[in-house]
Each structure stands twice: as structure tokens, then as C-alpha cells.
Amino acid sequence: MSCPDPGSLISSQFLQERSNLEFLFSLFLGTPVWLWLTFISIVVALLVFDLGILNKDDHEIGVSESLRLSALYITLGVAFGGFVWWQFGGQSAAEYMTAFVVEKTLALDNVFVIALIFSFFAIPRMYQHRVLFWGILGVIVLRGIMIGLGATLISQYGWILYIFAAFLVFTGVRMLMIKEKETDMSQNPVLKFMRKRFRVTEELHGHDFFVKKPDPKSGKIVRWMTPLFLALVLIEIADLVFAVDSVPAVFAITTDPYIVYTSNIFAILGLRALYFALAAVLHRFEYLKQALAILLVFIGSKIFIADLMGWEKFPAVWSLGITFAILGAGVAWSLWKTRNDTPNKHITSAAE
Numbered sequence: 001m002s003c004p005d006p007g008s009l010i011s012s013q014f015l016q017e018r019s020n021l022e023f024l025f026s027l028f029l030g031t032p033v034w035l036w037l038t039f040i041s042i043v044v045a046l047l048v049f050d051l052g053i054l055n056k057d058d059h060e061i062g063v064s065e066s067l068r069l070s071a072l073y074i075t076l077g078v079a080f081g082g083f084v085w086w087q088f089g090g091q092s093a094a095e096y097m098t099a100f101v102v103e104k105t106l107a108l109d110n111v112f113v114i115a116l117i118f119s120f121f122a123i124p125r126m127y128q129h130r131v132l133f134w135g136i137l138g139v140i141v142l143r144g145i146m147i148g149l150g151a152t153l154i155s156q157y158g159w160i161l162y163i164f165a166a167f168l169v170f171t172g173v174r175m176l177m178i179k180e181k182e183t184d185m186s187q188n189p190v191l192k193f194m195r196k197r198f199r200v201t202e203e204l205h206g207h208d209f210f211v212k213k214p215d216p217k218s219g220k221i222v223r224w225m226t227p228l229f230l231a232l233v234l235i236e237i238a239d240l241v242f243a244v245d246s247v248p249a250v251f252a253i254t255t256d257p258y259i260v261y262t263s264n265i266f267a268i269l270g271l272r273a274l275y276f277a278l279a280a281v282l283h284r285f286e287y288l289k290q291a292l293a294i295l296l297v298f299i300g301s302k303i304f305i306a307d308l309m310g311w312e313k314f315p316a317v318w319s320l321g322i323t324f325a326i327l328g329a330g331v332a333w334s335l336w337k338t339r340n341d342t343p344n345k346h347i348t349s350a351a352e
Contacts, residue, residue, distance in 0.1 A: 030151075031258040035087065039080075039262050043140065046076070046269065050133065061129055066276035073270030080266060084259065094316035095254040098323050099263035102253065102299065105327055106246045106292060107271045108285060111278055113238045120185040121227040125276070127207050131232050132272045134209075138236045143264050146247050151257040161255065161303060164248035168300030171245055175293035190237055191230060199224040239268075245296070252299045253319065287337055291330020298322060 026033055050069075061069075077100055085093030118128055153160050185191065194200065201224050205211045209229035215222045250260045271278075302314040 030256065035258060039258075039265075042076075042080070043265060043269070046073075047133070047136070061125065061276045063277045066274060066278075070270055070274035070277065073266070073273050077263075077266035077270055080262060084262075088256075088259075091316050092254070092256065092259060094320050095256070096259045096263050098316065098320040099250045099253045099259060100267050101320075101323055101327065102249055102295065103246055103264050103267035104271055105288075105295070106249065107242065107268060108278075108288065108292075110238060110242045111271065111275055114235055114275060116185060117231050117234050117238070121231045123204070123228065123231055127204070127228060128276070130207050131228060131235065132275060134232055135235045135239070136269065136272055138232075139239050139268055140265060142236070142240055143243060143247070143268075144261060146243055147257055147261045147264070150247060150251055151255070151260070154251065154255055161251065165252050165300040165303040168245070168249055168252060168296045170300075172293040172296030172298075172300065175289060175296070185234075188234065191234060194225070194230060194233065200230065201226050204228060249296060249299050252303060285331065285334045285338075287334040288327075288330045291326055291333075294330075295323065295326045298326065 078097075081093050081097050081100065084096045114132070117123075118131075123131065199215070199222060201211065201213070203226075205226050205228075207228065208226055209232065211224050211226060212221050213224050214220065246264070247260070250263060254260060299319075302319060306312070306314040
């Protein structure tokens with residue numbers, strides 16, 4: 001039996017290592033694979049740390065714990081902006097920070113809807129984090145699909161960006177002119193469909209999404225959904241609806257899929273952590289909707305302004321500064337106007 005040639009073995013190992021390196025530096029949606037893997041590794045580590053260590057057991061998350069966890073996520077989100085600056089430069093870093101701030105602010109409406117859903121199903125605080133955690137996993141996948149599809153369409157048909165921009169302007173004007181109606185969760189078509197088509201228990205069963213119980217007709221042991229799972233489904237659908245506004249808004253800031261996706265996910269991770277502190281004081285941000293509407297109009301208008309001025313792109317630093325100015329004015333006005341207001345009953349009950 002002949003011995004393998006050591007030189008050929010070394011050569012084979014070298015070629016394999018070179019192939020691995022080439023894969024890591026190959027492009028996916030215009031960005032090296034290793035940068036995508038770095039971001040995904042950070043998110044997975046955060047989720048494991050969150051559920052596996054901080055919230056391994058069901059417990060009520062208080063305001064102080066919520067603020068600490070949110071501060072951690074915000075710090076990491078901003079620090080990732082520094083990483084973007086290191087890899088791509090100041091222009092991309094400014095775009096990332098603008099997208100991060102816009103996405104986090106636009107998601108405030110999502111927090112309000114989440115509070116209504118928890119209140120409607122009477123989900124205790126000790127189980128709310130479990131629903132939000134699994135909801136985040138769904139968001140990571142759904143946003144990835146939407147952003148990947150949007151990036152592909154824009155790369156093939158650049159004029160779609162103008163449709164996104166016009167849609168944002170229309171949405172912002174509509175928010176300013178039309179008064180929002182009270183939400184009646186019992187009339188939600190998805191909820192009515194699921195209760196009609198699937199077995200759903202009337203009561204909660206701890207933190208379980210599904211339980212096995214006898215079928216009232218056959219007596220057989222079958223799987224039932226619990227209200228906790230219905231709450232999870234409605235939260236995912238609510239995020240999908242809000243993504244129709246937020247994803248085009250970020251694409252109007254930058255068309256780089258990496259910046260769009262990372263800013264989206266970091267903003268959502270932090271906002272979900274802040275939910276437990278924010279739900280009780282959302283009434284203080286009642287007038288922030290007007291600021292959000294103006295912000296959408298501004299973001300949509302940037303593309304047209306840049307064309308009129310003959311710019312290749314609206315200056316990222318200007319965009320970041322104007323975004324902070326609009327949101328800062330909205331927050332200040334809301335806090336001043338609601339300084340003597342009492343919390344909305346739905347929000348209060350959801351936060352208890």
C-alpha cells in the first residue's frame with residue numbers, strides 16, 4: 001500500500017482553506033458573507049443571553065430591568081454603528097444611525113398595538129416576555145424576506161424607489177389629516193378566522209402556546225391553541241403591517257440591504273426590551289404621531305429633493321440632523337401637552 005504524498009495533502013488543505021476564505025469574502029446582497037455572519041452571530045448570542053440566562057424562568061419584568069436591558073440593546077445598536085463606520089465609512093454610518101432612529105421611533109405604534117393585544121387576551125406580565133421573544137424570531141425572518149425582496153427589486157428596477165418615496169409622503173399626509181379610530185380587537189379578521197377554524201382554549205395554560213386536551217365531540221386527546229399563541233400571531237401580523245411603512249422608509253434613507261436589515265433588527269430588539277417600561281407611559285407620547293407623519297413626509301421627499309438639487313444622494317449628516325430635530329420637537333411637545341394626563345386604561349391594564 002502506497003503512502004499518501006505529504007505534499008499533496010498540504011496542497012489539498014491549502015486549497016480547502018483558500019476556498020473557505022473566498023466564501024467568507026464573497027458577496028451576498030452586495031456585502032461580504034463574513035459581515036452577515038458577524039451580525040447574525042451577535043443577534044443569536046443576544047437572544048441566547050436573553051432567554052437562556054436573563055429570562056430563563058417566567059417572571060414579571062419590572063421597569064428598572066426593562067430600562068437596563070433596553071440600555072444594553074441601544075448601546076450595542078449604537079456600537080454597531082461604529083462598526084459600520086469602521087467597515088464602510090462615515091456616510092454609511094450616518095445612514096445606519098438615521099435608519100436606526102427612524103425604525104425605533106416608527107415602532108412606537110407597534111408597542112401600542114402590542115399593549116392592546118396583551119390587554120385583550122389578559123396576558124399576565126410574567127408571560128409577556130415569552131411572547132415577545134418568539135415574536136422577535138418571526139420578525140428577524142419576515143424582515144429579512146421583505147428587505148431581500150425590496151433590495152432585489154430596487155437593484156433591477158431603480159424607479160421603484162420613487163414609488164416607495166411617494167408612498168411615504170402619502171402615508172405621512174394621511175396620518176396628519178385622518179383621525180385614528182379606536183381599535184376593536186374582537187373584530188380582528190385573523191382572530192375570528194383562527195377561532196373558527198382551529199381549536200382554541202378559552203383560558204391560558206401557563207406559558208404554553210399549545211396544550212393537549214380531549215375533543216368535546218370525539219373525546220380523543222387533541223392539540224389546542226391557547227390565547228398566548230393567538231397573541232403571538234396577532235403581534236407578528238401587526239409587525240408585518242408596520243413593516244409596510246418602516247421598510248420603505250429605511251430604503252428611502254439607504255439602499256444598502258446590510259444597513260437596512262441591521263438597523264431594523266437592532267432597533268426592534270431594543271424596543272421590545274423597552275416595552276415593559278414604555279407601555280405604562282405611552283399616553284405621554286400622544287402627539288408624537290404628528291412628528292412621525294412629518295418625518296415620513298421628509299424621508300419620502302428626500303429622493304425628489306436630491307434630484308431637483310442635482311445631488312447624487314441627500315447628505316446623510318443632514319438627514320440624521322433633521323430626523324433628530326423632528327423627533328425631538330415631537331417628544332418635547334408631547335411631554336408638555338400631556339404633563340397632566342392620566343394613562344390610557346388599555347395601556348395601564350397591559351402593563352400591570
